[in-house]
Amino acid sequence: MTQTLVSSHKKEVIIGFDQPFCVIGERINPTGRKKLAAEMAAGDYSTVEADTLAQVEAGANMLDVNAGIPLADEPAILAETIKLVQSLVDVPLSIDSSIVEALERGLEVYQGKALVNSVTGEEERLEVVLPLIKKYGAAVVAISNDETGISEDPDVRFEVAKKIVHRAADFGIPACDVVVDPLVMPIGALGQAGVAAFRLIRRLREELGVNTTCGASNISFGLPNRHALNAHFLAMAASNGMTSAIMNPLHQEEMTGIMAANVLNGVDTNCARWLRQFRAPPAAGSQEEARHERRRRRV
């Protein structure tokens, strides 16, 4: 049973087939968030702080941290952000950058075993990112595209993932430390994007034995009622073996989908999380209410 262990200085999280789905909060990312980008570039981390606390409060099991701001000193800002986030919360982090120097600076300051987001199947990337993963004993998100781009054929994407897993092994990184992103396409443009993703996720689990993750909201791009589509996509993907997603934990519908999938996949023991979230407060007139009422009157 494949298990990817990631950790902070205080907490371990296991991504695995027999574990509750791992929600990786996506909010700490200035891409497309002009105000946040300007703040981070100016050394103002107030929004980062708020996003950190809100995501963990909403149930994120890990947080992705990205500092990709044009013309800014990304390695320095990423390191600073990681230090700040680790001072605020216990959850392990995913260190997210397309710049190798930023990944390394992030890994240098990170306390624990990080998830690095990401490496692709491009030779040039494999050669520089995998040694870093090995050096810092991290885990890595492997994106199933290569020099030829993103194939629409899920079998080609499977082969790219397989190549990355094999190359990682050459560097001494076990398959359990490679979390594959099968690349989810917008279903509004590509009607078979869902079944392609589900089939690929199942093959990655059954044939390669790896954990999987994805940017879930891409599936619903351009369509109405996106939250409902995302929520059911997440549950269906989890049913086919997907074990984590990079997503917005502040979206309640998606989180309900994840919680339902955990119940239905038998990894929410005694439905405890579900009951905690949704059990109605005791009705008026119930014993508990009555006790409370007696206590209140005594005051």
Place this chain on the structure above:
Amino acid sequence: MTQTLVSSHKKEVIIGFDQPFCVIGERINPTGRKKLAAEMAAGDYSTVEADTLAQVEAGANMLDVNAGIPLADEPAILAETIKLVQSLVDVPLSIDSSIVEALERGLEVYQGKALVNSVTGEEERLEVVLPLIKKYGAAVVAISNDETGISEDPDVRFEVAKKIVHRAADFGIPACDVVVDPLVMPIGALGQAGVAAFRLIRRLREELGVNTTCGASNISFGLPNRHALNAHFLAMAASNGMTSAIMNPLHQEEMTGIMAANVLNGVDTNCARWLRQFRAPPAAGSQEEARHERRRRRV
């Protein structure tokens, strides 16, 4: 690719792996509905009429018709109900009774190719129900329990389903006319009920090549926020190959789950059904709005 064709006098519906999920409306059933039972026993079909129209309006592709009222003349009432429902709507029906005489009377009056609900793996049932299915050229729901009851072991339930499919073949009924109900247990009592159902549904599809159905709401029995659990169960089951369910189409959350599953399984062509349901009305100031406004002013 397995296809179960059912029909009314006016309409064909195909239950199949490459088809939109088939929603079989469950409302015309006096079990647990005292008022409806009393009405039907007294020859008052006003609630049946309302339930018929409302379910088709809400998107049911078929309707289940049950007339199981204690001490009443079930065969006569079932036949009467079927005739009434067929006079009101075009969708094919599922004729639902545990009394063989009622099934036969229902089949006699039914116009089209019905789905008969149901036969079990019990010898006595197989011997009386299967000849009826053959005689009337119907399709049948096969419930995967037998004389020993309902096994908690999905492999045992698979073997029961296999036996029914083989026995049906002995009577000249093809596997495509057997729709297996894998029997979904309440997950609040049996934590592995979801994964057991998904695995069984997948085996039924891949190894037996049959369509499947279930009473979906059973999964959430005793738990809070049942609609969300049901909706995600339906989507996950559809992702594992379930092709129909007997359910309440008036529950919006469940229907949204089905519609999302159709989009994500690539069987809602161009997301047409999803767009029709959820696309926002044209914004104020849009061309259509403007035209409407001009027309209004002329009045």
